[in-house]
Amino acid sequence: MSTELAGDMPATFSTNPLCPGIFSPAGTRRRFLQQSGLGFGWLAFAGLANRLAGAETRPSLSHFAARAKHVIFLFMDGGVSHVDTFDPKPELAKRNGQPAQWRPDELSQSVSANRKWLKNPWEFKQRGQSGLWVSDLLPHIAGVADELCVVRSMVGETPLHGAQSLLLHTGRSIGAAPSIGSWVSYGLGTENEQLPGYMLLNNDWVPNGGSQNFASAYLPATHQATPVRAKGRPVDNITPADPAVLQRAKLDFLREQDSATAQAIGGSDAIESAIKNYETAARMQSLVPSLCDVSGESPASLHLYGVDRANDFDKFYALQCLRARRMVEAGVRFIEVTCPLTHNNNAPWDQHGELRKRHEENARITDQPVAALIADLKARGLLDDTLVLWAGEMGRTPHSAGTDGRDHHVGGYTIFMAGGGVRGGMTYGATDEMGMSAVENRVDIHDLHATILHQLGLHHERLTFRFGGRDQRLTDVHGRVIEELLA
Amino acid sequence: MRPCDHINKPTSAIVSPALLSLILLTVAGLVRLNAAPTEGLPEEVYSQRRDWWSLQPVREPATPPVRRPDWGRTPVDRFILRGLEKAALPPAPEADPRTLARRLSFALTGLPPKPAEVEQFAADKSPHAFEALVDSLLASPHFGERWARHWMDVVHYSDTHGYEWDAPAKHAWRYRDYLVRAFNADVPYKQLILEQLAGDLLPPRVEARSGMNETLLGPMAMRLGERRHGDNAAAEGVTQEAIANIIDTVSKGFLGTTVACAQCHDHKLDAISQRDYYALAGIFMSTRWGVRCADATDPNEAVLTELRSHKQALRTALARLWLGAPEALPEKFNALVADEKLTPAFPDSLASLWRQTLLRSTNGAALEVVWPKLREEFQREREKRTAANQTNLTLLADFTRADGPGGWRWDGSGMKHGQGRDGELVVADEGEGALAQLLPAGRWSHTWSQRLAGAVRSPLFAPGTTVTFSAGYAAGKHSARAFVVDQAFHSERLAFLNQPQPAWLTLTAGNFDRLAGGNDTNAHRRVYLELATKSLNNYFPPRTAYAGLKESDVADTRSWFGLTRIYQHAPGKAPQDELGRFVPLFATEGAPASKAQLAARFAEVLRAAITRWVEDRCDSEDVRLLNEALAAKWLPNEATNTSLAPLVAAYRTTEKRLQPDRTIGSADDWNEGRDERLSVRGAYTEFAGAVPRGNIRLLNGPATREVANSSGRLELARNIASETNPLTARVFVNRVWLHLFGEGLVRTPDDFGHLGEKPVHPELLDYLATRFMADGWSLKKLVKLMVTSATWRQASTTSAAARTADPENRLWHQFPQQRLDAESVRDAMLAVSGRLDPALGGEPIDPYRTAQDAAKRLFSGPLDGLGRRSLYLKMTLMEPPKFLALFNQPIPKLTTGKRDVTNVPDQALALLNDPFVLAMAKHWGDQVLKDGSVTPEARAKTMFATALGRPPNDEELSRLVRLAGRSAELHGISPGVLMTCGPVWQDVAHALFNVKEFIYVH
Secondary structure, eight states: OOGGGOSOOOTTOOOOTTOOOSOOOSSOHHHHHHHHTOOSGGGTTHHHHHHHHGGGOOOOOOOSOOSOSEEEEEEOTTOOOGGGTTOOOHHHHHTTTSBOOOOOOTTOOOOOTTOEEOOOSSOEEEETTTTEEEETTOHHHHHTGGGEEEEEEEEOSOSOHHHHHHHHHHSOSSSOOOOHHHHHHHHHOOSOTTSOSEEEEESSOOOTTGGGGGOOTTSOGGGSOEEEESSSSSSTTOSOSSOHHHHHHHHHHHHHHHHHHHHHTTOOHHHHHHHHHHHHHHHHHHHHHHHHOOTTSOHHHHHHHTTTOSSHHHHHHHHHHHHHHHHHHHTOSEEEEEOOOOSSSSSTTOOSSOHHHHHHHHHHHHHHHHHHHHHHHHHTTOGGGEEEEEEOSOEEOSEESSSSOOOEEOSSEEEEEEETTBOSSEEEOEEOTTSOSEEESOEEHHHHHHHHHHHTTOOTTTOEEEETTEEEETTTTOOOOOGGGBO | OOTTGGGGOOOOSOOOHHHHHHHHHHHHHHHHHHHSTTSOSOHHHHHHHHOOGGGSOOOOOOOOOOSOTTSOSSHHHHHHHHHHHHTTOOOOOBOOHHHHHHHHHHHHHSSOOOHHHHHHHHHOOOTTHHHHHHHHHHTSHHHHHHHHHHHHHHTTOOSBOOTTTTOBOTTHHHHHHHHHHHHHTTOOHHHHHHHHHHGGGSOOOBOTTTOBBGGGGGGGGGTOSOOOSSOTTTSTTHHHHHHHHHHHHHHHHHHOOOGGGGSSSOOSSSSOOHHHHHHHHHHHHSSBOOEEEOBSSOTTHHHHHHHHHHHHHHHHHHHHHHHHOTTHHHHHHHTOOOOSOOOSSOOOSHHHHHHHHHHHTTTTTTHHHHHHHHHHHHHHHHHHHHHHHHHHOEEEEETTSTTOOTTOEEESHHHHTOEEOTTEEEEOSSSSBSEEEEEOSEEETTSSOTTSOOEEEOOOBOTTSOEEEEEEEEEEEEEEEEEEETTOTTOSOEEEEEEEEEEEEEEEESOHHHHTTOOOOOTTOOEEEEEEOGGGOTTOSOSTTGGGOOHHHHHOOOOEEEEEEEEEOOTTOOOOOOOGGGGGGGSSSSOOSSHHHHHHHHHHHHHHHHHHHHTTOOOHHHHHHHHHHHHTTOSOOBTTSTTTHHHHHHHHHHHTTOOOOOEEEOOBOOSOOOOEEEEGGGOTTOEEEEEOOBSOGGGTOBOOGGGTTSOSHHHHHHHHSOTTOTTHHHHHHHHHHHHHHSSOSSSOTTOOSTTSOOOSOHHHHHHHHHHHHHTTSOHHHHHHHHHTSTTTTBOSOOOHHHHHHOTTOTTOOSOOOEEOOHHHHHHHHHHHHTOOOOOOOOSOBOOOOSSOBGGGTBOOOOTTGGGOOGGGBOOOTTSOOHHHHHTTOOOTTSOOSSOOOOOOHHHHHHHHHOHHHHHHHHHHHHHHTTSOOOSHHHHHHHHHHHHHSSOOOHHHHHHHHHHHHHHHHHHTOOGGGGGGOHHHHHHHHHHHHHSGGGGEEO
């Protein structure tokens, strides 16, 4: 608003989710659609939505030419150690075991006298043509280094999992706001009328921050994530309870009975729309399972991802990555893959202790499938259209209270992207010599969101939804597109 | 920084001139505010915004004239008819009786009517039949359940706090049951406002049946929803986020006003400044969010009387045993081998003193030399320590006296009955010992039972300084102590206490950030100490495995602690053991001549202590000796001892009859109230001056001087629960209208400000508000007034003309068709299938889940929730019940005055394939096999009527019978056994659940 406020936002600034900002005309079209039951159907099924919305017109929400049509978000839940993966700090090794001292700031959680610098247990090497630094913890990902656009200067708000997870997913550290997946689904609409726009390849694991991470909040419910289990029935209620002929008999009965009811009360949009839902639901019962079924994939493909690995965690994570590619092919807009939790812990990558053992275990599970996904997308010509985001909600402290653990760190950490029109083989931003604070080209979550939306052809300030009297945005009142990352 | 970018971008083209001028004024106002962000709205902006329909006093309107006065049953109808006549629209005809019966049953109780009741009503031609039906449903206990659930959307009811660990909202279900009771008893809404905002400050309203103080249950309303762990000293903003949520809920919920909007800047369009936000914040920041015991009458008096007499008998028996065999005690000492090392420190127990004496005296041989030295050492040590204590210690609180705790407060029935003299005995509630221990004078939660609750809370420690103190205490079974910083009650400054014998607990309170070597960003913080047993501990159970806690520890309802005295002192100057219990041992100068004599002297010290205990004149040093003797088994204490066994058994049996405290997260006003500083642009670490706490300027402004030392919460509650408040009654009657008619008269029920919608029928709203207040703020009378209107009794039919003229039904030309809410969809299946357990209240039931997460205590419950209504499923914030979420039950983080109603294929998938739906279909299909029907037609007819509240017409009946036949065919069932074949009727039941009419009312 005023120039005197320009400059960096204080890290503790409250982003108030409760705050409506501007006048709302009565009964907006979208709310009408949402509440009258004519919503953009579970996907809206765009055909129906467009037909029904008709004169109401759903505006073309894309604002300029898109570089990408899909996003695959590989969520590294718990926080991968940046100084052990993509952000080498030789100084850490030199001062290993020495008392750690740093300028206290509001982003640091562990302020304590008894902390020591902890060197990286895994060796860093330069990889590929680009010479990008990747440690030996992630050998497969190192193999696709030339595709990676690494940001070493991510900055969060609070060193707590719940806050950071919600921030990464919804742009708010607390409160009820839609997930980025819901925004993308809402913004781009669907390519496939029979499939959800946002699919979550999960295994019933509820991350910190709760199911809110994947929820549509005030956006129409059609844009919330549809969870797809790795093991067992992939989607709730997708398996028909009845043999096909029996279900058909029931559906026929329902169509007759409901049509008569609608007629009797002089027509009902809600009931007519609900009747159509049954036909769509019936088709989804076969479509969704077939999408999740990889038995038709070649042995080479299964092997590339590691679906043939023996360990269940390894196998199922690989399966989900392979499904992610199939979903891109099928037209799903936003696909999120979460990590499995192998042991009793707050989150998979949250290694306050057992850093070596558990980071290696997580790497064993995820490294090969992630690299395979990037390579496979590229081989199939899909990587240009698909933005891959690899990110945890935080990094880990370069210092430690012990000798084999790192704590929560949001003052400067690393994520990477690939494909979707970002530059490969590059790094952006930097932390200080110990890997503590981002000191160059700081990037916050809103900037990341703005950049992702930009690649999808969506202007983050113009992708809005009116709620609580205000045009709400994923980026709230923040965010800048980081042009330097773009090819 | 650009938090307010959006202000300059009104995106809509539909800006009225009036609004445009408001926006321009706003912009002008903001420019001035930037110069002085804390002054509040400029006067001209304020008065322009103040001039708004919802802020004008409620006035009873004249009943409008209409052309068709014959239409209409209540004054409500005149207002509606007036609008219809202006638009030249006729009202819809009255709905048929069966439609009305079903509509009314869902509206008032959330459950479908029973077919027999529908038919009885349909057959009753009396003009009072409908009113009688209304009255009977208003009197149903399910009325309270239905209307409690509506209100739970406003306060965003949750059983847990979400975030990372899904910590419990402490016994929130007691608040849920309180709402059910209150709506059933038709407690005036005005009273419910007072109770929910300031119930802890009101005279008790005692519920006759339960004996609970209902008013103490009310404040849970403010605590529900997402709350972070940690506190401001660990991560800035934790408390501010909680306060923002409270302000949002209170202002939207009771006032339809969006005050939380003004956390970072003045409101964009309403007459609310940032100062108003911090005026309210001061009230809520001055409030402590403690767990309270809600028992108003003591349910345990009779049992305690019995326990007292058992204890007295036990004391007598023990006295006889302990004094009965004088030769036994010296033997105990004689038998003690000196199997420890020689230590320089003076021994602190009889056993150690005995051993050290033997070690120094070559097993007693050199006593004559050693003893005088030991005696001298003792006297020197005793004098030194006594002098140090006199110099070092300042008494902060004395729990040995009823009037002694100063500003420290206790709660819980354990503490209430737990003040005792030196030597009070604690009977072991299990195990081999009769006594667990003897207690020094103090206040002890487990004097009678470890299942009674206790808490002790300190006054606030001043910000910016540190205070070191030591509390004489003992504790066990996961009682805990916690420092609460800035009212954040999920802080992990929580430590479990495990100290069976009395000892000193030395603590330092103050600025924890600075104490931890941090940068001391906020010297303003205030801290208090809480010690509590499990059920009075806000953060119990904490996150899984916290400090080694096992789930079996969570399940164990026992927990205890007590305090004697608390002394403040400099760091490192904690109270020292003055060794008083050894004084008699060294009273005579002469040394014991032999080991046997030494043993006799030791035994005599102990015997004298026993005697004083028996005569009830012992002191705390005697208690210490006796506890040592008990622990060392020098004194008979076996529960199996023939003279003790019956008494111990009687005590233990009686103890199990004690009713544990009924506790709940509530509030108290024990803090000295303090004004909150305005956070510049909402930044948690950048402050302007303090804002006098009180109501927003619109509704009374700062609190009066009378509340100088209190939070001002009661005064705020009175401002809101007031006939002169222009918003309170209007907002509430609009909510009730919304629940009965599907839409409000104001269609933005949580926002009556400039961002909300104006009502089409403002006079009707005022009529209802006036009438509501005149009727004593009675919900039941208000509901009756609305549902008996001709407007509500209209059919859900419409004409082409009406659709064109009034497409959104704003004139109420018909009763709008509505989809059932999530709870009613599920409850209807339970009811129709015969699985419903109509019991009221109780602890929540875990929802059915496809996977559990024990680390977050997201456990899976039975598929059918034991047949209990959806209201009783546990609202775990991290993963609310999925079936209900599918049908738009809101995530309970923010006030939701009006739920979304979506219509999506996953609802169809759920109704077709969800295991709950299938289980209900199976239950119903099995039930009807026993219904006595002879023909498929008869059974289908009954089932149809049970599901939809009306008999089928011929076509519908034959359609359903055909489905049964087709099902039989597909199951390979011959027509002869159709009537006894469960799967066929399950299919019929399943199909009926999927009929749209099942989940709609019209």
